[in-house]
Amino acid sequence: MVANAPKDKVRLGMMWSAHFQDTCAAFGMETALMNMIANPEIYEAVDEKVMDFYLKANKIFYEATKGELDAVLIGNDMGSQRGLMLSPEMVRQFIIPGAKKLVAQAHEYGLKVIYHSCGSIRDVIPDLIEAGVDIVHPIQALAAGMEPQELKAEFGDQVSFCGGVDTQDLLVNGTTEEVKAKVKELRTIFPTGLIISPSHEAIMPDVPPANIKALFDEATEIY
Template identity: 60%
Template sequence: MKMTHKDRFYATINYQPVDRPASWLGLPVPEAEKALTAHFGVKSVDEIRKIIDDDIYPIEVPYNYAPSNHIACAFRFAKVDHLDKPDERTLTAPGFFEDYTDPADVDKFDWPDPAKYLDRAESLRRAKAVDDKSVRMGVMWSAHFQDACSAFGMEHALMTMLMNPEMFQSVIDRITEFYLKANEIFYESTKGHLDAVLIGNDFGSQTGLMVDPELLRAHVFQGTKQLIDQAKSYGLTVIHHSCGSVFPLIDDFIELGVDVIHPIQALAADMDASNLKKHHYGKAAFCGGVDAQYLLVKGDAQSVADKVDELKELFPTGLVISPSHEAILPDIPPANIEAMFKAINNVN
């Protein structure tokens, strides 16, 4: 019997029997949308989601703070002019706190008030517009670690974490406070019309962690725990994102209360689905697995379908099948996206 999107998602992440594993298309960037809609013969990505029978519907937070108007770019930390859009921002530019060493100086930054910029009515409208049989997922990000890197400039931030941990902590704690307030506004505005949230930070590179896990446990995960607990207090499922090789942190994510670990960057060290099954099958739910670095870009439709079949054999449940990066970029041929979802849906 065919399951609803929501029932399939919850069965998948709880390792229960499913008619097929749950799926998520991800977030096509604007440059990729034209090719995708042309390939599928439709006018919008929403129509594509219906055609491919996708299970998760992402809801972007309406945050009106120029120039980016995006919750992921809520702080003007950079001391130099640079493009300030979610897919073009940099964490490495010299940041506001680069020259500060006293934790009390945290108040010298002009911290924005999310209540001024987060549109409550539009939040509710967006959530109510989604079929309640789909998984309605708020794209919160709440990337307090990445924003702390931007606040100093990444190299300086990591040195501050080691050499002046009180200073680093004062900044990341203030960033966390911002997200707790912003998220509360969104959760209150959409109460009863939201099922899950996507939050996270990138902790991994292609070959390993960017930061010693003990430093993350000391200075970052307290804020992560607050953000997770807040979402769960509203009854929401927490999908935690981190690109790269984060295998050493999976047990931490589980302990913090993460429900689904995203995105399983397939070519990153130790993140292949077979290794995750060996060590964590039944202990944690995952989302991702279809390589977006090489396979979806350079492979053909048959090789994509073969990978999906392999993932379904490894994880008949427990894995939400999705590209191994949340963004669908313009270098991915739309035919490979179609092949991926035909294989997920058992369509010849």
């Protein structure tokens, strides 16, 4: 129960609300992307139905937890290792309008919004900021254009970030000292404005427990 959560910790809810992913699933990804180009009104009609569901479901959740949460995580996976899965213009047309509605709804309940998308999404971070997103999740460490130093320089005064500790190679194959060094580097780049965590929300079974401990030990170290 939320009421049993520690009072000195951030209380986070997760209402995935992945309208882009679900609309694509309704058609099949290839057909959905083709409809965006050839039949956008058909794609948008289905997306509107998905959005209606999420706005209603989220309202039920927010009402039930009113005053008991600090933040919520929502999102859509729209990035690959090398770039966006669709053009920035298409993201702005088909994804950002829904993001704005979902973010505004969460803000009405006094919640900070963590917006998730895997991959290289640097080209649309300004659009997420304009949509009202408070925290971008994650910094996928090995994705193109997601270098922490550059993200801090370009966006650090406009939005916070979460992630940065690579789960594709470092946490799997690195030593505990290499993990600690990366965490310390991230803390130096982001004295504030970064929630240090694995670069994906899931830590897979191939990550040694010692590396998980090293991450959290260094992240909570008082210098």
